[in-house]
Amino acid sequence: MVSTTQFFNRDLSWLSFNERVLSEAGRRSVPLMERFRFLAIYSSNLDEFYRVRIPFYTRKKATEDDLETLEKIKSIINRDQNIYGNLIREQLIPELEERGYSLLYDSVIPVELNEKVVLVMMDSQWFLNIHDKPGPESSCEARSIDEFAAELKQIVASHPNQLLVLVMHHPMYTYGVHG
Structure with missing residues (x-):
């Protein structure tokens, strides 16, 4: 019998993959518009993650392990969302502005x-x-x-x-x- 400890949690793996997508958006060697595309892919992946995987953890019969994993998920997503926001504010928007573009954000x-x-x-x-x-x-x-x-x-x-x-x-x- 194979021990389950030999396997990486599929949801944490999904988020790990999405972190790699997000990291591509932060690479200055990647063309600017491609970096925005990576952010769009990251966002789309995260939307799908919420739609498909989060209901598993929020069901009424969640185990202690499920709740522990959910806390890890929250932590990873919080960290990644901060990275996402910083990329936009500190890198991508300034690069757009350097090229003469303006972008409205952070408000209705x-x-x-x-x-x-x-x-x-x-x-x-x-x-x-x-x-x-x-x-x-x-x-x-x-x-x-x-x-x-x-x-x-x-x-x-x-x-x-x-x-x-x-x-x-x-x-x-x-x-x-x-x-």
Whole structure:
């Protein structure tokens, strides 16, 4: 009989692979747009991981080993998400700016399409993540759902008589995996 200690946990292996994808985004020898593609692949892989593997750990009959693995998963994802954010803020965005491009991030972005319609784009990923929410040290303007709701109310109030279209990757209230 083969001991299970000889095998690496498949979920930790999945995250390890995704870390290697993320590390490619940090390599300055990789062309800039390819680095963004690696970030997109990393994000897509992480979305799939949440959709496919996290339910296994959050089920009602999770064992002590499962809960221990979930804590490792949270730690790895937190670390990787910080690396991801630092790559964007400290390397990729400055490189884009050096080339004359501007990128809006870290806030809800309202864009008036015409006098009747406003497109409001936001990152809703952190509503779903099991890892820690943005804290005081974060550059994210909304550090809680209440702060996010207040910001959204301000946008609604500042665009009376206009149709607001919310665009986000994940539904805000259904906590669904894709929107």
